[in-house]
Amino acid sequence: MFPSFVANLHNLHDYFALVLARSGHNFRAHGPLGTGMRLFVTCDPANIRHIFTTNYTNFPKGAEFSAIFDIMGGSLFTIDGELCRQQRANVKGVLSSPWKVARIAACCRDKVENNLLPLFTNMESIGTPFDMQEMMSRFMFDLAAMPLFGVDPGLVSSDMPPMDVAVAMDTVMEVGFFRHVMSASCWKLMRRLNIGPERKLRVAHTMLRGFIVDMMERRKINACHIGNDEEQEGDTVGTTLTWIFYNLAQNPNIVSIIRNELSPIASNKVAAGVDAMVIFEPDETKSLVYLKAVLYETLRLYPPAPFERKTVAADDIMPSGHELGTGDTILISLHSMGRMEGLWGKDCLNYNPDRWLSEDGNKLKYVPSHKFLAFNSGPRICLGKDIAVMQMKTVIASTLWNFDVEVMEGQSIQAKPSCILEMKNGLMVKLKKRGM
Numbered sequence: 001m002f003p004s005f006v007a008n009l010h011n012l013h014d015y016f017a018l019v020l021a022r023s024g025h026n027f028r029a030h031g032p033l034g035t036g037m038r039l040f041v042t043c044d045p046a047n048i049r050h051i052f053t054t055n056y057t058n059f060p061k062g063a064e065f066s067a068i069f070d071i072m073g074g075s076l077f078t079i080d081g082e083l084c085r086q087q088r089a090n091v092k093g094v095l096s097s098p099w100k101v102a103r104i105a106a107c108c109r110d111k112v113e114n115n116l117l118p119l120f121t122n123m124e125s126i127g128t129p130f131d132m133q134e135m136m137s138r139f140m141f142d143l144a145a146m147p148l149f150g151v152d153p154g155l156v157s158s159d160m161p162p163m164d165v166a167v168a169m170d171t172v173m174e175v176g177f178f179r180h181v182m183s184a185s186c187w188k189l190m191r192r193l194n195i196g197p198e199r200k201l202r203v204a205h206t207m208l209r210g211f212i213v214d215m216m217e218r219r220k221i222n223a224c225h226i227g228n229d230e231e232q233e234g235d236t237v238g239t240t241l242t243w244i245f246y247n248l249a250q251n252p253n254i255v256s257i258i259r260n261e262l263s264p265i266a267s268n269k270v271a272a273g274v275d276a277m278v279i280f281e282p283d284e285t286k287s288l289v290y291l292k293a294v295l296y297e298t299l300r301l302y303p304p305a306p307f308e309r310k311t312v313a314a315d316d317i318m319p320s321g322h323e324l325g326t327g328d329t330i331l332i333s334l335h336s337m338g339r340m341e342g343l344w345g346k347d348c349l350n351y352n353p354d355r356w357l358s359e360d361g362n363k364l365k366y367v368p369s370h371k372f373l374a375f376n377s378g379p380r381i382c383l384g385k386d387i388a389v390m391q392m393k394t395v396i397a398s399t400l401w402n403f404d405v406e407v408m409e410g411q412s413i414q415a416k417p418s419c420i421l422e423m424k425n426g427l428m429v430k431l432k433k434r435g436m
């Protein structure tokens with residue numbers, strides 16, 4: 001399959017989905033002779049449960065993974081074993097503190113009120129289309145950086161300052177993607193020669209290090225490690241928000257249902273005399289089931305982390321019967337999982353939040369994390385799921401209630417080949433204030 005693999009390098013997420021659908025959810029790929037690449041690609045929930053939970057210790061991220069993301073060396077994202085267990089417990093302690101969660105929620109709410117909606121109002125009055133993906137990326141970059149550095153980088157403002165650091169982080173994710181699918185000897189040689197994507201990556205590393213030193217200086221924080229985890233978390237939320245806006249623009253009926261769900265909350269505010277923009281507090285949107293179904297449906301089809309990588313520590317047999325050898329690499333395609341008829345039925349490619357609702361529509365159906373892997377599964381499951389849902393609900397509710405979002409026609413919407421499922425060409429939109 002090497003020639004078709006190379007021909008589809010620009011479109012690997014869809015290519016994997018096609019091959020996985022035809023091959024019964026699993027396939028093997030061996031690299032060209034001499035590279036030692038042995039890949040097992042899967043989107044089979046039984047295998048995923050085995051890899052992420054049942055036999056979890058046999059499938060670390062591995063040394064190759066931390067080499068690929070060398071800029072994040074030492075951060076939770078790249079480590080395994082005892083060190084990971086300790087760091088994870090620390091992060092869990094922080095992210096489950098009610099005080100911390102309340103602060104993150106207040107920060108998000110205030111940023112929507114003081115920066116995002118005023119900027120949207122400005123964009124609406126000028127009437128020029130703008131890139132919603134860039135806007136979400138700016139918004140989430142500021143939000144993620146604030147608790148880390150205690151400084152708001154101020155990327156969401158009418159003068160739209162350059163966002164070189166966010167662009168550098170995108171480069172890390174794009175070049176990281178190519179490192180995943182290339183043999184290690186090949187990308188390491190390119191790195192030594194400073195050519196191709198590795199040259200671009202070196203510039204991005206310099207930029208990121210400079211930014212962190214600058215922020216540390218400004219806050220005099222002890223630089224014990226380069227904590228890019230937070231920025232990556234911002235990327236995942238920003239990317240999901242962009243896909244939500246895109247899908248909602250194709251489905252005005254879904255927008256109406258969301259607005260109906262928001263309506264009782266908004267009426268209370270209007271009755272209480274709020275006549276400007278309506279802001280939805282994180283506490284107010286917590287119980288909104290349909291809005292959550294919309295978020296999950298978007299994450300099913302467009303998981304911002306489109307694949308996971310694991311290494312086989314010792315020979316193992318998958319529930320599917322595939323035998324894996326020590327040192328093999330496993331790629332788990334989350335992007336393909338949402339697109340398998342065998343998992344989600346014949347309408348798997350349709351954007352349909354109803355599939356998440358219980359019979360009476362009052363709660364969400366239970367779907368195990370080894371089938372809906374967007375937030376990972378097992379001992380390394382995402383620690384920020386509730387925070388991410390809160391942030392997305394706050395942005396979507398406040399934007400959709402106050403504005404109609406129109407996606408400009410004639411755009412080519414494609415996923416970027418990267419470790420984060422961004423849109424390759426962005427998402428140009430125009431806003432219109434809603435008359436209430």
Ligand code: HEM
Pocket residue numbers: 076077088091095229233234236237240299303304305308373374375376379380381382383384385387388
């Ligand atoms: C739509 C939003 C999000 C999605 C889809 C998501 C998904 C994921 C995934 C797939 C992983 C596993 C990554 C890996 O090990 O390769 C992960 C890990 C993690 N996430 Fe999230 N995430 C989101 C937002 C957030 C937010 C907002 C936070 C923090 C406030 C957060 C905190 C974490 C942490 C700390 C880990 C590391 C867990 C570990 O390595 O043991 N995430 N997330």
